[in-house]
Amino acid sequence: xxxxxxxxxxxxxxxxxxxxxxxxxxxxxxxxxxxxxxxxxxxxxxxxxxxxxxxxxxxxxxxxxxxxxxxxxxxxxxxxxxxxxxxxxxxxxxxxxxxxxxxxxxxxxxxxxxxxxxxxxxxxxxxxxxxxxxxxxxxxxxxxxxxxxxxxxxxxxxxxxxxxxxxxxxxxxxxxxxxxxxxxxxxxxxxxxxxxxxxxxxxxxxxxxxxxxxxxxx
Numbered sequence: 001x002x003x004x005x006x007x008x009x010x011x012x013x014x015x016x017x018x019x020x021x022x023x024x025x026x027x028x029x030x031x032x033x034x035x036x037x038x039x040x041x042x043x044x045x046x047x048x049x050x051x052x053x054x055x056x057x058x059x060x061x062x063x064x065x066x067x068x069x070x071x072x073x074x075x076x077x078x079x080x081x082x083x084x085x086x087x088x089x090x091x092x093x094x095x096x097x098x099x100x101x102x103x104x105x106x107x108x109x110x111x112x113x114x115x116x117x118x119x120x121x122x123x124x125x126x127x128x129x130x131x132x133x134x135x136x137x138x139x140x141x142x143x144x145x146x147x148x149x150x151x152x153x154x155x156x157x158x159x160x161x162x163x164x165x166x167x168x169x170x171x172x173x174x175x176x177x178x179x180x181x182x183x184x185x186x187x188x189x190x191x192x193x194x195x196x197x198x199x200x201x202x203x204x205x206x207x208x209x210x211x212x213x214x215x216x217x218x
Contacts, residue, residue: 014076014083015048040084040123047078052086054121057096059083061128064107070097081130090120098128105209107132108175131162131176134201136211139170140185142195146170147217148187157181177201177211185217 004025015037023030036051040058047058061067061081069075069085077083077098088094097113107130114126140147151166157178166172166185174183183197195217202211 014074014078015050038084038086044082045080047082047084049084050075050086052084055088055090055118055123057085057088057094057116057118057124057126059085059096059098059126059128061098061109061130063132064098064103064109064128064130066102066104067107068099068102070099076102085126088116088118088124090118090122093117096126106134108135133176133178134211135209136174136177136201136213138172138174138197138199138211139214140166140172140197140217141170141214142185142217147185147195151185151187154184154186155181156184 004023006023007021021030021032038049038052040047040049040056042058044060044062049056059069059077059082061077064081065077065079067077067081069077069083072085075083075085085094085096093115094117095113095115098109100109100112103109110129110131112128114128116124116126118124140151140153147166147170149166149168153164153166153172153174155162155164155174155177162176164172164174177199180198180200183199184194185197186194188194197215197217199213199215201213
């Protein structure tokens with residue numbers, strides 16, 4: 001009797017799947033390999049992916065690169081924040097979830113889950129809004145007292161004018177901050193119920209990626 005054996009392996013990643021195998025017996029040796037993947041052309045360019053069937057979801061989270069899709073082996077957003085969830089079930093609600101533990105330190109998400117109900121043969125979009133920039137817990141005071149609970153803070157340095165709500169003791173959590181900028185704080189419509197904060201973030205990277213700051217609102 002002669003010796004024989006087989007060895008097979010595979011890898012599923014963001015841009016496709018690779019398989020390879022090796023086998024041998026007394027009379028021959030065999031090597032096989034394969035590469036499989038897909039691509040979707042859309043208004044923002046092209047997105048490479050694993051092979052997908054007739055129904056799939058295009059995940060769009062601009063700025064959130066390398067984020068894992070929950071319950072999808074090897075599916076991560078590419079360098080732009082795009083990826084494809086293959087083989088979504090048609091005519092049924094599917095929840096597309098981003099794994100927030102895999103987010104870069106300078107990225108926050110407003111929502112980490114989107115629900116889609118595709119028709120057969122459709123490529124549906126699951127769009128996520130990523131706040132790219134520094135994070136901070138900022139304590140705001142005005143005339144020596146904490147800014148009122150429930151005040152609205154608007155980051156004027158952003159095109160989308162992202163807003164945040166002040167909590168207890170004038171504290172507010174801010175994400176997507178530029179190295180310097182201006183915040184508008186409002187707790188009413190009159191001039192004496194609003195103020196502004198000009199901030200400059202420390203150049204040294206904050207512990208746990210969150211800056212702890214205190215500012216007087218003028």
